Amino acid sequence: MESNLKRTCLYDKHVALGAQMSPFAGFDMPIQYTSIIEEHNAVRHACGIFDVSHMGEVLISGPDAERLVGHLFTNDVREMTPGKVLYGMMLYPNGGVVDDLLVYKKGDEEFFLVINAANIDKDVAWMQENCAGFNAKVENQSEAYAQVAVQGPKAEELVEKLLHVTVSDLEFYTFKELEIDGKKAIFSRTGYTGEDGFEIYGDAAYINKVWDTLVGSGEVLPCGLGCRDTLRFEVALPLYGHELSQDITPIEAGLGMFVKMDKPEFIGKEAIARQKEEGVKQKVVGIELHEKAVPRNGYDVEAEGTRIGYVTTGYQSISTGKSVCMALIDSRYAALGTEVDVRIRKKLFKGTVCKKRFYQKNYKK
Amino acid sequence: MSKVIEGLYYSESHEWVKVEGAYGYIGITDYAQHALGNIVYVDMPDVDDEVEKDAEFGAVESVKAASDLISPVSGKVVEVNEVLEDQPELLNQDAYANWIIKVELTDTTDLDSLMDAKAYEATCKE
Structure with missing residues (x-):
């Protein structure tokens, strides 16, 4: 192996x-x-x-490159000038996430996509399956x-x-x-x-x-x-397979700002529109435990004695010392301040739903 | 590389026992702390809890993973090392100077199946 x-x-x-x-x-x-x-x-x-270096790189080029990226990607590349980078997702028609990625606009007919290492084969196949009718080439450049x-x-x-x-x-x-x-x-x-x-x-x-x-x-x-x-x-940046997956839409993950509904079309748009209208059944939230203990990926989250979801990522935060996690839970319990329990080994630990950002970002803008 | 010290009993799951009369102090080995990395939390039983040989009695949590503590002996917990509640990193600093629980031994023949320093050192090299 x-x-x-x-x-x-x-x-x-x-x-x-x-x-x-x-x-x-x-x-x-x-x-x-x-x-x-x-x-x-x-x-x-x-x-x-x-x-x-494990991350994947894909080049989409050709006269229809912008239109193809726009078809595959949730964010809006039409306003991009060369030298700009955008974050967003590729979705399945049902709104589940194929991958989250960065799109670099190299030129009007050249877009450089940076994808997760674990998803390279799947992503490239997805792009190739969905490029019919576009005059554009999809090239996996990950090895280079x-x-x-x-x-x-x-x-x-x-x-x-x-x-x-x-x-x-x-x-x-x-x-x-x-x-x-x-x-x-x-x-x-x-x-x-x-x-x-x-x-x-x-x-x-x-x-x-x-x-x-x-x-x-x-x-x-x-x-x-x-x-x-x-x-x-x-800083609540999602990791594919944890806070985003084929079973977790960007809306459920709280990343709706990267999905531009005013675009004419993209794969998954109808499902996301429906979800926005009907509301979501599950949501990724932050939880802070009242005691020191470490909530980890996969641990059950409970409320009133019933399982309402699970921890997607959790740590004793190194920067703040707090025992915190992100969790995918029943949206009826997702309001800030809701009391929930996290089962750690045999014991239940009390926690409160809080903002996912446990530490302030420090970007130079 | 890992430190092993004489006079302790060692288990295959990398706990040690130091026997003093009818009592045993239980901790984790230097090899274990090194494999775990930065320890941030120790989940300990309560005083008067019974621990059973080869059964889980708590956990040591590093930044990245939780690892069960397996008791090398059976007995009743008479003391837990409360210092570790606020300073779990002491286990990284010196795994042998910081015991986790003190138990009243039920059966000293439990010790017969444990390794001495030399035998344990050999397993760490495998």
Whole structure:
């Protein structure tokens, strides 16, 4: 089994750093190097670097590229200018989510899509199945790109100083392509931590160089997927398979702002319109426990002695110390302030429905 | 790499027992704390609860996972280490200096099936 795992181009560096490696989305990935807490705090207060080369990249190009992306994607790409990035989802006709993704507009006929590693095959097949009648090409470029995320309040300063590039001109959710050593690399002001920072896409050679330069400086801490999850969780960024899935629509997940109903059409629009009109039966909420205990994915949420849902992600928040979780529950219990219970092993722990954002984002806008 | 110390009894599930007269102090090993990573919560039984050899009596939770505590011996809980309620990270700092529960041993022959330091050290290397 283990031998079937894919390795990113930075694999040897993770092993040399003594990282705890674990399978994730078919890749053997670093979970932590020294301590999840230390890595988490580095990103909140200084700067960390993540190997996210497992993420998938797809290029949609051709005269109908914009129309095809608009057909597949919930957000509105019509107003985008080249250099802009948008977050949104691809939906099934029933409103369930195929994947959540970033769309980069490279040019009027060129869109670069960044998708979840676990969903690459499924997503590419979905795009190909639904591109009939569009004069556009769908290309899976995942193998060609390695990627690192450099995140934290010091990311801008350190990326500029150490990599000798200018990124301070990038606004939040914009990108630029730079030619470095004769090859193109993409720098975007995006991330999955709630902090300012950049995602850098390039070939294996360049990404290795970026890693070596930043990590070698001693100013940027290598960070594993363990703290990537604790960081994104605290600022309520969803993880596909947890807060979003084929069984959880964006409306149920509280992400309706990324679904633009004034677009002429997109796959899933009718189902979402119906759901908006009729209301949702289940909702992703935040819950704060009254006692210290750790609510984890899959644990039951109960009210008045009945199961009303389950925890999608939960932690003792590293930044706040609070025992908190996101949970998918019966929407009748979803109002802020509702008292619910979370079953942790044999015991029931009392909690209160609260806002999902447990920590304030610190973006540079 | 992990530390193992002489004079304790060890279980395959990485708990240790230190025997003092009729009582046993139970904790987790250095190997266990290292495998778990940053420990953020220890779920302990109450005083006067009965624990049973090879049965779960609580859990140690790290940032990323919960791990059951399995009692290496049977007995009655006479004390729990309340310091761990506020400072669970002490288990990361020194897993042997911070016991989790103290039990009154029911049957000292429970200890016969446990490993000594040397045998435990060998299992950690496997």
